[in-house]
Amino acid sequence: LAKTTQPISMDSYEGQEVNITCSHNNIATNDYITWYQQFPSQGPRFIIQGYKTKVTNEVASLFIPADRKSSTLSLPRVSLSDTAVYYCLVGSPWSYIPTFGRGTSLIVHP
Amino acid sequence: DVKVTQSSRYLVKRTGEKVFLECVQDMDHENMFWYRQDPGLGLRLIYFSYDVKMKEKGDIPEGYSVSREKKERFSLILESASTNQTSMYLCASSRIDRLYSNQPQHFGDGTRLSIL
Known part of the structure; x- marks a missing residue:
């Protein structure tokens, strides 16, 4: 299973764009990249998923370079309510x- | 919308007790999962099930067992509770789709279990 490495913590201010990078050097050909968000006292919630290039939805964008050894979750114009823990996962449909x-x-921060 | 319901938000038990944590999902998902979450350690998979009566060990199965007699229900059992099993327990479910992407997991809000 491909392992992932993310920064432990990040700080930002309201209105800024936040980019969280995840390293997954051993990603396999069939693996997808999935991001979850977790607020205190709640279970994680699916944000976005992608395989290559760029994926965008109403919440975030996911950028995946050609070699797929890393990915970046981009949150545009964050607000206080985006304070949470963000998880990056990789895996295949068969895993x-x-x-x-x-x-x-x-x-x-305000 | 998928709903995953865990039977209790908070639970307090004593060392040596047999503890049952229940989880029910309402979207006919094939996969169900039990995790525990501890500060600084993230989510760790205890057991998962991909079908009724089927189960597979996750990363930390020791001290736990599971039961899946019906598709919508997945139970986590602490055979003899110990203080090091004090934790937040999260249940999740997902659909199987072998052809395309990993189907997202849908989580319950967790059970905070304290073993005294």
């Missing part, structure tokens, strides 16, 4: 075992 890791704790 039932997702590995969450420790995630990145994002704190957004």
Whole structure:
């Protein structure tokens, strides 16, 4: 299973764009990259998923370079409510075992 | 919207007790998972199940067992609770789609279990 490495914590201010990078050097050909968000006292919530290039939805964008050894979650114009822990996962459709890791704790300041 | 319901938000038990944590999902998902979450360690997978009566060990199965008698229900059992099992327990479910992307997991809000 491909392991992931993320920064433990990040700080930002309201209105800024935040980019969280995840390293996954051993990603396999069939692996997808998935990001989750977790608020205190809640379970994680799916944000976005991608395989290559760029994916965008109403919440975030996901940038994946050609070699796929890393990916970047981009949150545009963050607000205080984006303060949460963000997890990056990699896995294939044939792998039932997702590995969450420790995630990145994002704190957004006023 | 998928709903994953865990039977208790908070639970206090004593050392040596047999503890049952229940999880129910309402979207007919094939996969169900049990995690524990501890400060600084992220989410660690205890067990998962991809079908009724099927189970697979995750990263930390020691001291736990699971039961899946019906598709919508997945139970985590602490056979003899110990203080080091004090933690937040999270249940999740997901659909199987072998052809395309990993289907997202849908989580419950967790059970905070304290073993005294």
